[in-house]
Amino acid sequence: MKRRTLLGSLVATVVTACTRSGEPGAVDRTEGSAAATTGATAETTIDIAADDSLPAGTGAPEPIPPPPVDLDADAFGLGVASGDPDASSVVLWTRLVGQLPETVPVVWELSLDPLFAKLAATELTTANASTGHSLHALPTGLEPATNYFYRFLAGSLVSTVGTTRTLPAPEDNRVLVLAVSSCQAAEDGAYAAHADIAAAKLDLVVWLGDYIYGGAATLEEFRAAYANYRRNPLLQASHAAHPWVLIADDHEVLNDYDASVDPTVRAAAYRAWWENQPTRLPQPGTGEPFTFYRNVDLGGMGRLILTDSRQYADGVSLFGADQTAFLEDAFRHNKRWTVLASSVLASGLTAAGEMTLGYTLDGYPTEREVLAGWLGQAPSPLILSGDLHMGMMLDFSADPANREAAVVATELMAPAISSAFPADLAPFAPFLPLLNPHLRHIDVANGWLKLTLEATGATAEFRTVVDIANPASSLESIQFMIEAP
Ligand SMILES: [Fe+2]
Structure with missing residues (x-):
């Protein structure tokens, strides 16, 4: 079955924690004059x-x-x-x-x-x-x-x-704690990870996509799919406890979809997404892609740059012209950290032979090089990613196959809430660290990533579910310190 940790860590502490149910984090009883x-x-x-x-x-x-x-x-x-x-x-x-x-x-x-x-x-x-x-x-x-x-x-x-x-004021440099996760296929496992998120003291949950799974095509079918998922009490607890910021990946529309998708299906999918998420984005129209790439400034501590890796992916460009222009601008800021959120892996992985890993930047080497250049100029860059249903820490560079390429950012792939590690990749999992020297940590267990941003460094805590079939499962945790470059 699953090997818990395929590669040991350089700087790691392992602790075990139990999930608690329900209780939201401590509350600041700050007097405020919210009015309008x-x-x-x-x-x-x-x-x-x-x-x-x-x-x-x-x-x-x-x-x-x-x-x-x-x-x-x-x-x-x-x-x-x-x-x-x-x-x-x-x-x-x-x-x-x-x-x-x-x-x-x-x-x-x-x-x-x-x-x-x-x-x-x-x-x-x-x-x-x-x-x-x-x-x-x-x-x-x-x-x-x-x-x-x-x-x-x-x-x-x-x-x-x-x-x-609410988020801190722009000049406020207080410490920020984010939960990061994606991929909650209900048929694959229970939501102990959501119970754990609900119990954590956080500023924000960052969702990297694959909120629903399973074959919808019409607006009514997509609405029904969201209603199905949102009936889960642990997912409800996770939402009720913290504000969420979300992007979508492929399963919100269709498995592994790209720019060639049927625009009618895409429009129905994003309309239902919009109806079912706590978003301030304008309601999507029909026909055109739904623009959800955007920046979220986390006080003075960081800028979260949210990207779309599916709607514009056409074999030539992963991001498309408009999003690329947005990105170039987004990296110019004076916050402490640059946190690039991508639904798919940015660093790339080499598996045996012709293994494909979906719409990662592996298919877009020129774009990865440009991205590496921007990240290298931006304040303390980090990359958050999802999609592959495992937790990973990687050294991101312009060319992951070249060991001499300069490392410009740490990439943290958040574990999936419940979606199973892909069966076609499973035989290669034990060899991935050997084939990929830029891969510093990998664990195929489900769970979530707790990211703490401080002025001097970040802490990446991978919180993993011990028994994915048990909604009351305990979680384990492994923690890495990342110095601010
Ligand atoms: Fe997924």
Whole structure:
């Protein structure tokens, strides 16, 4: 079966930890004066313009009683989520299910206290059938680096309470802790890794793709797939505990898809993705690719550069012209760390013979060289990747096959939440470290990566699930220190 660790580490400490259920991290009871609120009806793109009629400091908004509406008892059965935070706002998400009228009035509430005794912001909005009864609210004017509680009310129902957190202010150099993972095929294993993420004290969860698996083609099928996945209580706990920032990989659309994909299927896939994720991206249109590459500035400590490795991959360019221009610009910044998030492996791996590893940069050597040049100029570069269903640490260079090539960044592939290590790669796994001198750590176990960014260095902690069939499995952990170059 799986060999736990194929290659020992240079600087490693091994500890064992048990998962705890549910309890979100400690909460800062910072006094804040969050005031102006706005919303986003699910109907159109998010209206970011704040309602300035409520000046800060005039006291807490009054609770709004939710209008009566007849709903199934489990209308909030997909849970709640938050995401795409910045220093003063964060998206709050839910999606109603069951027998529903065309339009459902929903009140959302945001508070510094778990009992919602004093509201920081609230609004009456609607969830509409046209967008799968999803709801994206965007409270603004919030305090930076502050924990908030949120919930939704519809008719006589109240959702689960979620906790979220804004990002630090631009000049704030505080330590940041990220969870990184991808690939949660439900048929492959249980979600002990999500229970562990839910229990961790984090600033942000970074999702690198493969949120759903399995053969959908129409909007209704994609909606059903998301509803299926979001019924999982441990995935719900992971969302309810922290804000998420997400990109998509191939399985959100079709296995190993690229620019040649049927645009109708792609449009249905990204529309359902948008409906089902706590994102502030505008609702995708039809026909064109859905632009989700973007930057997220993590206070003064780092810039997270989120990329798209599928929609523009055409055999000539992995990223396409527009994204390439975006990337060149994104690497120019003055934050402490540069964190490039890629759904696929950037460094490349040599396996025996003609082994292909999907749409990695292995097929685009010129682009890898350009990327290496940009990374080499950027402040303290790190690469986060997913897709291959194993945890790895690699030395990234312009040419992984050339041992003399200068190492410009450390690449950290996050373990998959539950998706199994690919069967076609399994026979080669024990030999990968021998064939790939730039591969410094590999472990095919499931789990997640905890990345801590500090001014002097980063800590990469691979947290791996002991028994993937057991949702209450304990986890093991191995930790690497990365000095800031
Ligand atoms: Fe995957």
